[in-house]
Amino acid sequence: MDEIRLIIASDSVGETAELVTKACTSQFNQLGKALEIIRLPYIETDENVDEVIAVAKEQQSIVIYTLVKPKIRKYMKEQLDLYNLDHVDIMGPLMTILTEQLNESPLNEPGMVHKLDEDYFKKIEAIEFAVKYDDGRDPRGLPKADIVLLGVSRTSKTPLSQYLAHKRFKVMNVPLVPEVDPPETLFEIDPAKCIALKIDPNKLNAIRKERLVQLGLNDDASYAQDQRILAELEYFETIVSRIGCPVIDVSNKAIEETANEIIKIVTANKSFKL
Structure with a gap:
């Protein structure tokens, strides 16, 4: 033929x-x-x-x-x-x-199809990033992150990281614990991309007690005691003051509300490019 x-x-x-x-x-x-x-x-x-x-x-x-x-x-x-x-x-x-x-x-x-594909792959990349660098497990992620979340335990760092990842932001979260020094890289990166998550001690106490019950533990463990919580929050304030980054009070905010505030803060930074 x-x-x-x-x-x-x-x-x-x-x-x-x-x-x-x-x-x-x-x-x-x-x-x-x-x-x-x-x-x-x-x-x-x-x-x-x-x-x-x-x-x-x-x-x-x-x-x-x-x-x-x-x-x-x-x-x-x-x-x-x-x-x-x-x-x-x-x-x-x-x-x-x-x-x-x-x-x-x-x-x-x-080329609109390819633009949509590009957005999709950026989202997947951001989600994988959030998982890889969750809970401060690898300080090498700090310079690569679009947003770095700081806070004591139970301030919604992980769910916020995932929510923001779906908006195509690469987010790393770093827990602040008095017994563990944060990585030095944290004090070397641009403080404008760091967001500290503040919380009311009474609210945190209630959240932690509920978490202990969910785990089948006594709610009077040191993790949920007032003295321990105040010590952690004091340490949090020390680190945040040293960095000089924005602070958001998450005490009575939904994940979506906090995420929107974070996005407004980081995108207001002229050096930020998504």
């Missing part, structure tokens, strides 16, 4: 059109080596379209295209019809239907 030549023309990299094309061609056993696929990316001007048409005319190719800008898409269709070239517009018909049904103009921005 004669060779079937296909041209993938796209205003982005052309992966979407190629995937659809290969899904279709895989249904035909006869094609095999008789199939040639050429991808022509970044078709953004009339001149680019003319180049596609020239190649298609010379090789008598079928043109499969994904062009989101209406003017370029229209010009492509006109030229393909003019030279009687077989073609498939993958995106145009559906975009027209959606425009009519939604009564909304499309963004007409090439």
Whole structure:
């Protein structure tokens, strides 16, 4: 059989059109080596379209295209019809239907799928980061973090880290315990990305007692005693004063509320880039 030549023309990299094309061609056993696929990316001007048409005319190719800008898409269709070239517009018909049904103009921005993919992978990377550097287990994460949360035990550092990770922030949390010196790196990084989580001692006492009960332990353990809590909070104030970072009182705040405050603080820092 004669060779079937296909041209993938796209205003982005052309992966979407190629995937659809290969899904279709895989249904035909006869094609095999008789199939040639050429991808022509970044078709953004009339001149680019003319180049596609020239190649298609010379090789008598079928043109499969994904062009989101209406003017370029229209010009492509006109030229393909003019030279009687077989073609498939993958995106145009559906975009027209959606425009009519939604009564909304499309963004007409090439490469949006890849932007969405990039956001997704950034989120996954941030979630993995939060898990890897949870509870201050590796100080090497401090320079890499977008946000560093500081606080005594039971101030919601871990759930906050995970919540912020879903917003694509790389978060490390560091527990402050009187018996354990924090890593020296903590005092060397930009204090603007450190957030200290303050809590009322009575509130903390109640939270810790509840936690001990959940673990099947007596709620009178030193972990929940007033003297121990006050000592931890005093140590917390010492470290925070040394760093000079912003402080948020989480005593009566939901995770979402605290997270929003944190985001406002770190994004207000002009050196911060997400």
